[in-house]
Amino acid sequence: MILDVKNLKKVYTTRFGGHQVHALSNVTFSVDEGEFIAIMGESGSGKTTLLNIIAALDKPTSGEVFLDGNSLVGISEKQISAFRRDNLGFVFQDFNLLDNFSIKDNILLPLVLSGSTYEKMISSLNPVLAKLGISDIADKFPYEISGGQKQRAAIARAIITNPKLLLADEPTGALDSKATDSLLKLFRKINDDGQTVLMVTHSIKAAAHASRVLFLRDGSVYHQIYRGNSSNEELYQKISDTLTVLATGGGFNA
Amino acid sequence: MRSHMYFKLAATNIKKNAKMYIPYIITSIVTIMMFYIMIFLAYNPGLTGMKGSNSLGAVLTMGIYVIGIFSVVFLFYTNSFLLKRRKKEIGLYNILGMEKRHIAKMMTIENIYSYLINMILGLFFGILFSKLMLLLLIKILRAGTGFVFNISTQGLYITFIYFTVISVLILLNNIRQIHLSKPIELLRGGNVGEKEPKTKWIIAVIGILAMGTGYYMAITVDNALSALNSFFIAVILVIIGTYCLFTSGSIALLKILRKNRKYYYKTNHFTSVSGMIYRMKQNAVGLANICILSTMVLVMLSSTVCLYIGQDNVLNNRFPTNTQINTIFSNKEESESVSNTVKKIIQDSGYKIDAYNEFRFKSYTLEFNKEEKTFSPSSDIDLNIDMMHITYFFPIESYNKQTGSDITLNNNEVLIYSPDNIDVSDEFSIKDITFHVKNTIDNPGFSIQSSGSYMKLIYIFVNNEEIIKSVHDQFDDNYGDYCNLSHVIGFDIMENEEKQTELVSNIRNTLRNSEEYRNLTFQIYSTAEERFDFYALYGGLFFLGLFLGALFIMATVLIIYYKQISEGYEDKQRFYIMQQVGMSKAEVKKSIHSQVLTVFFLPLVTAIIHIVFAFKMITMMLEILNLTNVSLFVTCTIATVIIFAVFYTAVYSLTARTYYRIVE
Numbered sequence: 076m077i078l079d080v081k082n083l084k085k086v087y088t089t090r091f092g093g094h095q096v097h098a099l100s101n102v103t104f105s106v107d108e109g110e111f112i113a114i115m116g117e118s119g120s121g122k123t124t125l126l127n128i129i130a131a132l133d134k135p136t137s138g139e140v141f142l143d144g145n146s147l148v149g150i151s152e153k154q155i156s157a158f159r160r161d162n163l164g165f166v167f168q169d170f171n172l173l174d175n176f177s178i179k180d181n182i183l184l185p186l187v188l189s190g191s192t193y194e195k196m197i198s199s200l201n202p203v204l205a206k207l208g209i210s211d212i213a214d215k216f217p218y219e220i221s222g223g224q225k226q227r228a229a230i231a232r233a234i235i236t237n238p239k240l241l242l243a244d245e246p247t248g249a250l251d252s253k254a255t256d257s258l259l260k261l262f263r264k265i266n267d268d269g270q271t272v273l274m275v276t277h278s279i280k281a282a283a284h285a286s287r288v289l290f291l292r293d294g295s296v297y298h299q300i301y302r303g304n305s306s307n308e309e310l311y312q313k314i315s316d317t318l319t320v321l322a323t324g325g326g327f328n329a
Numbered sequence: 330m331r332s333h334m335y336f337k338l339a340a341t342n343i344k345k346n347a348k349m350y351i352p353y354i355i356t357s358i359v360t361i362m363m364f365y366i367m368i369f370l371a372y373n374p375g376l377t378g379m380k381g382s383n384s385l386g387a388v389l390t391m392g393i394y395v396i397g398i399f400s401v402v403f404l405f406y407t408n409s410f411l412l413k414r415r416k417k418e419i420g421l422y423n424i425l426g427m428e429k430r431h432i433a434k435m436m437t438i439e440n441i442y443s444y445l446i447n448m449i450l451g452l453f454f455g456i457l458f459s460k461l462m463l464l465l466l467i468k469i470l471r472a473g474t475g476f477v478f479n480i481s482t483q484g485l486y487i488t489f490i491y492f493t494v495i496s497v498l499i500l501l502n503n504i505r506q507i508h509l510s511k512p513i514e515l516l517r518g519g520n521v522g523e524k525e526p527k528t529k530w531i532i533a534v535i536g537i538l539a540m541g542t543g544y545y546m547a548i549t550v551d552n553a554l555s556a557l558n559s560f561f562i563a564v565i566l567v568i569i570g571t572y573c574l575f576t577s578g579s580i581a582l583l584k585i586l587r588k589n590r591k592y593y594y595k596t597n598h599f600t601s602v603s604g605m606i607y608r609m610k611q612n613a614v615g616l617a618n619i620c621i622l623s624t625m626v627l628v629m630l631s632s633t634v635c636l637y638i639g640q641d642n643v644l645n646n647r648f649p650t651n652t653q654i655n656t657i658f659s660n661k662e663e664s665e666s667v668s669n670t671v672k673k674i675i676q677d678s679g680y681k682i683d684a685y686n687e688f689r690f691k692s693y694t695l696e697f698n699k700e701e702k703t704f705s706p707s708s709d710i711d712l713n714i715d716m717m718h719i720t721y722f723f724p725i726e727s728y729n730k731q732t733g734s735d736i737t738l739n740n741n742e743v744l745i746y747s748p749d750n751i752d753v754s755d756e757f758s759i760k761d762i763t764f765h766v767k768n769t770i771d772n773p774g775f776s777i778q779s780s781g782s783y784m785k786l787i788y789i790f791v792n793n794e795e796i797i798k799s800v801h802d803q804f805d806d807n808y809g810d811y812c813n814l815s816h817v818i819g820f821d822i823m824e825n826e827e828k829q830t831e832l833v834s835n836i837r838n839t840l841r842n843s844e845e846y847r848n849l850t851f852q853i854y855s856t857a858e859e860r861f862d863f864y865a866l867y868g869g870l871f872f873l874g875l876f877l878g879a880l881f882i883m884a885t886v887l888i889i890y891y892k893q894i895s896e897g898y899e900d901k902q903r904f905y906i907m908q909q910v911g912m913s914k915a916e917v918k919k920s921i922h923s924q925v926l927t928v929f930f931l932p933l934v935t936a937i938i939h940i941v942f943a944f945k946m947i948t949m950m951l952e953i954l955n956l957t958n959v960s961l962f963v964t965c966t967i968a969t970v971i972i973f974a975v976f977y978t979a980v981y982s983l984t985a986r987t988y989y990r991i992v993e
Binding site: 130132152153155156157159160165167171172173174175176180183184185187188189190192193196232 | 594595596599604606903905906908911912913916
């Protein structure tokens with residue numbers, strides 16, 4: 076078990092006290108090594124809050140998160156960045172590449188931050204570039220390449236440290252359908268190579284590539300679907316049905 | 330669209346962009362105010378009656394031009410900042426369906442609003458503070474009365490016309506920019522400049538050459554006149570060099586650092602080198618501006634402060650004794666008689682006299698050739714300035730009289746005195762005449778009033794006046810027909826200035842009105858009278874230095890402010906991304922902080938380097954103004970630099986707060 080989330084609760088208090096918003100009321104789930112999890116839910120269901128807490132960017136009001144047996148909640152502010160750098164990879168909807176770095180340097184950024192030597196960096200860089208098919212654009216700058224390429228570069232940056240967990244927040248949100256398809260295949264490929272992936276998404280198509288889909292509603296895990304032996308299309312249908320039920324607001328036994 | 334909508338939109342636009350608009354409005358108000366005050370002072374009716382009013386008037390008028398030119402440049406500059414930041418907003422209006430002429434109309438109304446605010450408040454504060462500035466000027470000039478406080482209608486009129494024209498030009502420029510642009514470009518306007526800058530090697534090399542030449546000129550200059558000649562060129566070269574090096578040199582350097590993998594791929598260097606490339610591209614020109622402005626402020630303040638504090642030093646250099654009476658082209662008998670008359674007047678007054686001296690002399694500007702040991706007239710002073718010497722010829726009689734000694738010379742023998750320690754060898758010749766140096770002396774007992782000490786001086790004492798005439802004949806027509814020697818009487822009146830003035834005017838009236846001296850020309854100076862001229866000139870320069878210094882500092886502050894704000898908006902995103910990639914908040918903050926620090930202190934450090942290199946040159950130019958107290962200038966410069974640096978740091982930390990508020 077690589078990730079274990081227990082009774083997570085997050086309450087936002089508005090600035091002048093008074094109003095409280097329960098972003099997460101009680102979330103419990105766990106992820107095994109090598110899984111590809113998709114988390115779905117409507118806007119405001121707490122997806123992003125959950126992701127931020129798992130990424131140690133935010134602290135829960137109560138509850139625990141264990142990554143590979145280590146508690147994230149108790150970790151000190153000083154260690155948290157190094158921890159994040161070594162154990163987690165991030166992919167975002169809007170790529171979040173830095174304009175002033177070339178693609179190569181963007182990908183190397185986490186390695187440079189953790190202080191490895193240039194030789195080591197290059198030896199981890201080349202396989203990653205090859206895997207993501209972006210060797211030929213390594214020396215370009217973010218403004219010179221397409222959205223799909225940017226997202227590949229972002230994934231390369233996320234996995235170059237061999238993180239225990241790859242977190243993706245709406246990775247296909249800013250891409251056209253063709254780029255989306257190839258990117259999702261890429262996620263599958265990375266996952267097949269043994270990378271554990273946790274993806275937050277709105278897109279049924281994206282979720283249909285996962286090995287398990289969690290549904291969040293009103294701040295807790297409402298339902299989950301295992302792929303089992305289903306094909307992408309079958310999983311797509313199941314997810315779609317579940318979402319319809321969620322949207323109509325009925326109980327799941329309806 | 331109905332027209333009152335425009336007015337409403339314009340008003341809300343100004344309110345919403347207050348962060349950008351307020352500094353612009355403040356700049357305009359202050360420049361208008363200063364422009365008015367300068368005109369008010371320069372054309373003050375009280376000025377014309379004052380002693381030394383010519384110099385002061387010239388200095389103040391120069392101030393008007395400087396402020397005038399500066400306002401145009403500066404207002405356009407701040408306005409372009411404003412426009413750049415607002416391009417996105419304007420693009421949005423365009424896309425939402427406003428036509429360009431509608432936007433232009435809205436812009437016009439906005440500009441009219443800000444114009445009205447600027448003009449009304451600018452003139453109001455101008456009138457308000459003109460009294461204060463007048464009092465300050467009077468204090469600096471140590472002038473008692475004379476100035477009149479009024480509202481200068483002429484000043485109001487000129488200021489109004491001038492700044493209306495500038496406003497119209499700015500408006501036209503804004504409208505032109507809107508018309509030229511495409512909406513999609515307008516939308517991106519705020520983000521232009523994210524491309525990796527190209528290395529412009531040629532410009533970087535030009536920068537190095539220009540800066541190097543400028544510096545070289547500044548440190549190799551060895552006399553005041555050539556300093557004066559080359560100062561302007563050196564300044565231009567250094568300005569060009571600064572701009573080139575800030576824009577291209579910095580990027581070239583950073584790129585070289587980036588190519589060095591061992592250096593670049595280190596945690597600390599990685600983010601700062603690439604961050605700096607990005608920052609320098611966007612800020613280079615602004616930073617070069619800050620650098621040049623800072624240098625100007627420093628040079629201006631340090632030298633004017635120094636001149637002002639050192640004016641007594643200047644006065645002493647210029648006038649060896651506090652009273653001096655020159656009788657031009659007089660023969661011996663006339664001199665004798667003038668001398669007796671003056672002595673009698675002094676005796677009658679009963680005032681105490683000190684350091685009385687008297688001598689007859691003739692002076693030539695001659696080229697001294699060390700190798701050939703010759704003095705000769707030179708037709709081209711500029712070329713041989715290093716070899717030119719002001720050469721004074723005296724009859725030995727003057728020396729004997731003054732020092733009480735009894736030296737006799739042969740017709741081919743001379744005594745030499747050189748305050749600049751010029752080595753004149755045993756023998757020298759002036760064309761056909763060869764002189765033998767009998768002795769060099771340390772102190773002739775008197776010194777001659779010098780109007781500028783940028784040329785070296787040599788005193789030559791010869792046997793009698795006939796010899797001076799024969800020397801003159803050697804020069805052919807270079808110095809015209811031979812005239813008599815001039816006669817100088819110098820002494821200190823050991824009384825207060827009122828009594829000095831009284832005695833001097835008494836002497837002046839007696840000599841000038843006397844029938845006996847009808848054919849003689851007198852030049853009569855007293856420090857008591859001349860002092861006002863000095864105060865007017867140096868006080869005026871000092872005042873102008875302070876005034877313009879304040880204006881330039883305001884400009885510097887404003888550029889820093891705008892830079893910080895635009896940096897802030899751009900760093901916000903980067904700050905966020907870096908945290909997600911695995912830098913801690915503290916690390917990110919440290920990295921950004923060090924970059925911002927580098928960016929803002931680079932101009933100050935460069936300005937100080939400029940000053941260090943310019944120091945020798947400025948010292949020599951101050952020499953022309955008779956200020957020879959180098960240690961005073963060192964002190965003034967260091968003090969100015971320290972005060973400026975403290976001020977700069979204060980401004981930086983104040984605006985840095987705004988910056989961090991935006992980033993977080």
